[in-house]
Amino acid sequence: MPMLRLVLTAVATLGLAACGHHGMHQHAAAPATPPATTVASKAMLDSGYKKVPAPANASVYIINLKNGDTVANPVRVQFGLSGIGVAPAGMEKENTGHHHLLIDVAAIDLNAPVPFDDNHRHFGGGQTEVTLALKPGTHTLQLLLADHNHIPHHPAVLSERITITVR
Numbered sequence: 099m100p101m102l103r104l105v106l107t108a109v110a111t112l113g114l115a116a117c118g119h120h121g122m123h124q125h126a127a128a129p130a131t132p133p134a135t136t137v138a139s140k141a142m143l144d145s146g147y148k149k150v151p152a153p154a155n156a157s158v159y160i161i162n163l164k165n166g167d168t169v170a171n172p173v174r175v176q177f178g179l180s181g182i183g184v185a186p187a188g189m190e191k192e193n194t195g196h197h198h199l200l201i202d203v204a205a206i207d208l209n210a211p212v213p214f215d216d217n218h219r220h221f222g223g224g225q226t227e228v229t230l231a232l233k234p235g236t237h238t239l240q241l242l243l244a245d246h247n248h249i250p251h252h253p254a255v256l257s258e259r260i261t262i263t264v265r
């Protein structure tokens with residue numbers, strides 16, 4: 099698609115020009131982190147479980163870290179939520195869910211409970227931040243909201259995936 103490529107090039111050029119003009123950025127933008135592979139969210143699971151609906155404007159995001167950041171241990175991650183609220187796991191309440199931090203997860207099944215393991219951290223107490231010890235090197239972080247049964251909402255409330263470097 100030559101047309102699309104042309105547009106993208108133009109946007110990239112403008113972006114660089116803006117950076118140069120304002121002189122606020124000390125480093126070139128970090129390469130974008132490829133999104134995790136997902137299957138499309140279904141309103142109802144094969145088991146007949148009807149997913150908790152999420153408002154169209156619901157979003158989740160990492161407040162204090164951005165793609166390309168370099169940080170030292172311990173790594174604090176603050177969870178931001180908009181358009182939907184937090185409730186502890188096990189509590190069924192409309193327009194709520196609890197946070198999950200996906201660490202180095204490249205594929206997400208949005209039609210199954212969020213796994214319980216070191217790469218999928220549940221914050222079933224309704225916590226909105228965590229302090230982690232991560233191995234030095236690069237890691238991806240992504241937030242996923244899920245319902246009282248740890249099943250993602252429909253549509254899924256999933257943050258951008260970012261890469262950080264831990265010194």
Ligand SMILES: [Cu+2]
Nearest residue numbers: 220221244248
């Ligand atoms: Cu959970």
